[in-house]
Amino acid sequence: MEDDKIRDLFSAFDPGLSSDIRFMDKLQRNIEAVDEVRRQVATNRRRNRIALAAAVLSGFVAGVVLMVLVQMFGDFGWSFDLALPYIGTKIMTLDCETIAWIVSAAISSIIAFNAYELTLAKAHDRST
Amino acid sequence: MERQQFISLVEGSQKAFRRFLAALCCGDLQLADDIAQESYLKAFVSCGSLKNPDRFKSWIFRIGYTTFIDCKRSQCSYSDYKAAEDMEAGEKADAPFEYQALYAALDKIPAKERTSILLFYMEGYSIKEIAEIEETSQEAVKQHLSRGRSHLRGILSN
Numbered sequence: 001m002e003d004d005k006i007r008d009l010f011s012a013f014d015p016g017l018s019s020d021i022r023f024m025d026k027l028q029r030n031i032e033a034v035d036e037v038r039r040q041v042a043t044n045r046r047r048n049r050i051a052l053a054a055a056v057l058s059g060f061v062a063g064v065v066l067m068v069l070v071q072m073f074g075d076f077g078w079s080f081d082l083a084l085p086y087i088g089t090k091i092m093t094l095d096c097e098t099i100a101w102i103v104s105a106a107i108s109s110i111i112a113f114n115a116y117e118l119t120l121a122k123a124h125d126r127s128t
Numbered sequence: 129m130e131r132q133q134f135i136s137l138v139e140g141s142q143k144a145f146r147r148f149l150a151a152l153c154c155g156d157l158q159l160a161d162d163i164a165q166e167s168y169l170k171a172f173v174s175c176g177s178l179k180n181p182d183r184f185k186s187w188i189f190r191i192g193y194t195t196f197i198d199c200k201r202s203q204c205s206y207s208d209y210k211a212a213e214d215m216e217a218g219e220k221a222d223a224p225f226e227y228q229a230l231y232a233a234l235d236k237i238p239a240k241e242r243t244s245i246l247l248f249y250m251e252g253y254s255i256k257e258i259a260e261i262e263e264t265s266q267e268a269v270k271q272h273l274s275r276g277r278s279h280l281r282g283i284l285s286n
Contacts, residue, residue: 003249006280010250015150015227018161023142024135027165031131031172 059112066104155231241276
């Protein structure tokens with residue numbers, strides 16, 4: 001079968017497609033849905049960034065304040081040794097200043113985490 | 129790319145694209161339209177990567193071809209009973225039956241040869257353009273065309 005015959009075979013091909021208007025309407029609805037998802041993703045990303053900034057800021061401020069307090073009042077002059085039970089080998093010595101630093105770090109982390117959660121919740125409430 | 133620009137590019141290409149897919153799917157118009165919808169959505173999601181809008185038509189044909197191949201691999205069934213209910217009866221109802229012999233012949237040809245034949249003879253793409261659409265070499269396209277022609281010749285002459 002020559003090229004021309006095959007070309008003729010397909011040139012008159014009209015498969016009876018469904019209405020163009022219906023096809024385009026359906027496509028436009030799907031595109032609108034994709035756009036809506038994109039908007040939601042962008043909004044969530046923005047909210048997360050704001051919450052993260054709030055967490056970093058509050059964690060930093062809490063850390064600095066606690067650091068100053070530890071420096072001013074952290075040393076009571078006592079300490080204790082951490083040792084393995086039943087064996088009695090000393091692992092390390094903890095003085096009250098070290099414990100104060102550890103407690104400050106934990107408090108700063110908790111404050112930062114709570115600030116993140118609160119900011120996220122508030123941003124979500126504002127949008128709904 | 130703006131949404132309105134994308135829609136106008138779709139309007140300019142959808143008829144030829146759906147016609148191509150209808151032949152590629154051997155007359156399964158519902159499947160062809162579903163693949164067309166999915167292809168256009170994929171194109172919309174990644175329309176930022178299309179630098180030259182003049183190449184939109186060949187780009188959408190490439191997306192349509194890969195979507196068709198993925199569909200064949202997963203043996204997907206897009207049966208949409210709601211769409212079947214909504215179909216308007218009597219609208220060119222006899223049209224599909226005119227091409228039953230052609231669809232049966234196309235169905236017997238491997239998908240790659242069928243694609244090359246349709247892109248070359250129906251859409252008038254060059255071998256180089258077909259190679260870009262199918263993401264293969266020009267030599268491979270020439271082979272597909274040659275084999276596809278002999279298959280079609282053999283089937284339709286019987």
